[in-house]
Amino acid sequence: MSKYHSKSIPDLDQPLIRFTHSHDDDWTVRDAVSGTQIFGGIGAGKSSGSGKTIAKAFLKNGFGGLVLCAKPDERSNWERYARETGREQDLIIFSEDSDYEFNPLEYEMTRGGKGAGEVFNLTNLFMEIYKMGNRLSGGGNSGESERYWDNALRRCINRMIQLLTLAKEDISIRNMRKLLSSTPLEHEVEGLGEMSEEEISEWGQSNYCIGCIIKAGENAETAEEEEEYTLISDYFLREFATLPEKTRPTIVESFLGLAEPFNSGILKKHFSQNTNLRPELSHEGKIIILDFPVKEYLQAGVYAQGIYKLLWQQATERRNQDQELLPIFIWVDEAQLFLSDYDQIFQTTARSSRACTVFLSQNISNYYTSIGGRSPKPKVDSLLGNLGTKIFHANNDAVTNEWAARTIGKAFINVSGMSIGNTQSSSFNQQLHFQVEPKEFTILKNGGDRNKLEVEGIVTIASRKWSTGMNYMKIIFSQ
Numbered sequence: 001m002s003k004y005h006s007k008s009i010p011d012l013d014q015p016l017i018r019f020t021h022s023h024d025d026d027w028t029v030r031d032a033v034s035g036t037q038i039f040g041g042i043g044a045g046k047s048s049g050s051g052k053t054i055a056k057a058f059l060k061n062g063f064g065g066l067v068l069c070a071k072p073d074e075r076s077n078w079e080r081y082a083r084e085t086g087r088e089q090d091l092i093i094f095s096e097d098s099d100y101e102f103n104p105l106e107y108e109m110t111r112g113g114k115g116a117g118e119v120f121n122l123t124n125l126f127m128e129i130y131k132m133g134n135r136l137s138g139g140g141n142s143g144e145s146e147r148y149w150d151n152a153l154r155r156c157i158n159r160m161i162q163l164l165t166l167a168k169e170d171i172s173i174r175n176m177r178k179l180l181s182s183t184p185l186e187h188e189v190e191g192l193g194e195m196s197e198e199e200i201s202e203w204g205q206s207n208y209c210i211g212c213i214i215k216a217g218e219n220a221e222t223a224e225e226e227e228e229y230t231l232i233s234d235y236f237l238r239e240f241a242t243l244p245e246k247t248r249p250t251i252v253e254s255f256l257g258l259a260e261p262f263n264s265g266i267l268k269k270h271f272s273q274n275t276n277l278r279p280e281l282s283h284e285g286k287i288i289i290l291d292f293p294v295k296e297y298l299q300a301g302v303y304a305q306g307i308y309k310l311l312w313q314q315a316t317e318r319r320n321q322d323q324e325l326l327p328i329f330i331w332v333d334e335a336q337l338f339l340s341d342y343d344q345i346f347q348t349t350a351r352s353s354r355a356c357t358v359f360l361s362q363n364i365s366n367y368y369t370s371i372g373g374r375s376p377k378p379k380v381d382s383l384l385g386n387l388g389t390k391i392f393h394a395n396n397d398a399v400t401n402e403w404a405a406r407t408i409g410k411a412f413i414n415v416s417g418m419s420i421g422n423t424q425s426s427s428f429n430q431q432l433h434f435q436v437e438p439k440e441f442t443i444l445k446n447g448g449d450r451n452k453l454e455v456e457g458i459v460t461i462a463s464r465k466w467s468t469g470m471n472y473m474k475i476i477f478s479q
């Protein structure tokens with residue numbers, strides 16, 4: 001257990017960062033649990049400026065956390081931050097050469113809390129992995145036809161898990177592959193009615209799917225189990241066997257496609273067998289670094305970290321809120337690589353589970369692309385709307401700069417003018433203008449020696465009136 005855990009747990013009003021001498025300008029635990037989004041172009045100073053400041057504030061205050069790694073230097077950055085804040089003991093580096101393992105299926109079945117091992121939750125986990133794969137291949141989803149395929153796949157996964165459970169077989173990707181590749185075809189089930197019990201049982205010896213159905217039938221005892229058995233056998237012996245020509249191979253391909261990455265490399269070695277690194281460790285003050293940088297591990301890195309992220313978020317939502325909770329954080333640089341629909345859901349309960357989300361990305365267009373589909377905008381806007389603190393660094397992306405200007409909003413600004421009448425007089429004309437014009441974001445200081453290691457960021461926090469009376473403030477972060 002972390003030595004920080006015995007220290008008093010910071011309450012919501014505890015300042016984490018003091019931007020100015022005025023307490024009105026403090027960034028508190030309350031702000032942190034409302035979520036943070038940092039935008040800024042390449043080399044704008046996100047990681048080394050505001051990012052570092054926030055990261056070290058979390059560590060200094062004893063927070064536990066989860067760090068996703070997009071770039072190879074993320075791990076060494078955190079090792080340095082931990083050294084500088086006396087938190088080295090609490091770092092856990094989950095990397096290829098470590099002995100840590102996390103099998104998402106096993107974890108989901110054996111974890112504490114309600115709903116553990118429920119078919120619905122396991123199916124959701126698979127569907128999230130599937131969507132992650134889709135996003136990686138540049139698609140995103142939604143659209144009518146995609147939804148049809150999604151539902152067909154979801155149902156198939158659901159039935160496979162139900163069948164394996166009732167047959168008392170291990171729920172593993174391996175067994176699911178075996179099942180799918182042995183589901184009987186239409187002509188095979190046609191003669192089923194005329195087959196003797198012996199013949200069926202013989203068939204079950206050589207066909208995994210039929211074997212499971214027989215076992216499931218034997219194991220079904222309660223009325224509920226009988227009902228489930230009927231549902232499952234109907235599915236595999238009728239529905240699935242008689243699916244239209246294109247449907248069946250598409251479902252099989254989708255499943256095999258999502259299972260494929262788990263057959264080799266880090267996913268096979270570290271994410272498909274045992275579990276000895278539970279996300280809950282961060283609740284006790286440990287900081288788990290998922291050192292599988294996407295720049296090196298590519299797709300496998302996204303899968304590994306995306307799955308861990310999702311189950312970490314769900315574990316965090318299960319925290320017992322009857323007791324005082326140590327704040328924890330999730331750190332996602334290059335967040336566009338790891339966005340999921342679940343982020344939005346998670347963010348709505350983050351405050352009560354004392355979870356501080358920090359997303360860093362170059363621009364908002366990254367998010368639109370990552371969410372994909374026909375109308376990604378409302379989804380992205382809604383997610384960003386739920387991240388209370390927004391920090392904008394130097395940026396050349398017009399979409400982001402305009403979005404930032406709109407987020408901070410307009411105000412009546414005095415524009416001086418001359419009115420020429422009978423007598424000349426100067427007057428002030430009030431006009432509605434952006435408080436920070438889009439172009440102002442293009443000239444913020446981006447650190448480095450020529451800026452004396454100063455990074456400028458425009459910070460706005462939902463419902464915050466700063467000591468200046470404004471709803472935003474330009475802050476200097478030192479590198």
Ligand SMILES: Nc1ncnc2c1ncn2[C@@H]1O[C@H](COP(=O)(O)OP(=O)(O)OP(=O)(O)O)[C@@H](O)[C@H]1O
Pocket residue numbers: 040041042043044045046047048049362446447448449453479
């Ligand atoms: N300690 C330092 N001393 C001098 N220059 C630094 C220091 N730390 C970072 N820099 C420079 O400051 C700039 C901002 O770097 P930083 O990595 O924080 O940008 P970023 O916004 O995270 O970019 P990216 O989108 O590429 O991750 C870079 O040019 C970097 O080389």
Ligand SMILES: [Mg+2]
Pocket residue numbers: 046047048333
């Ligand atoms: Mg960076």
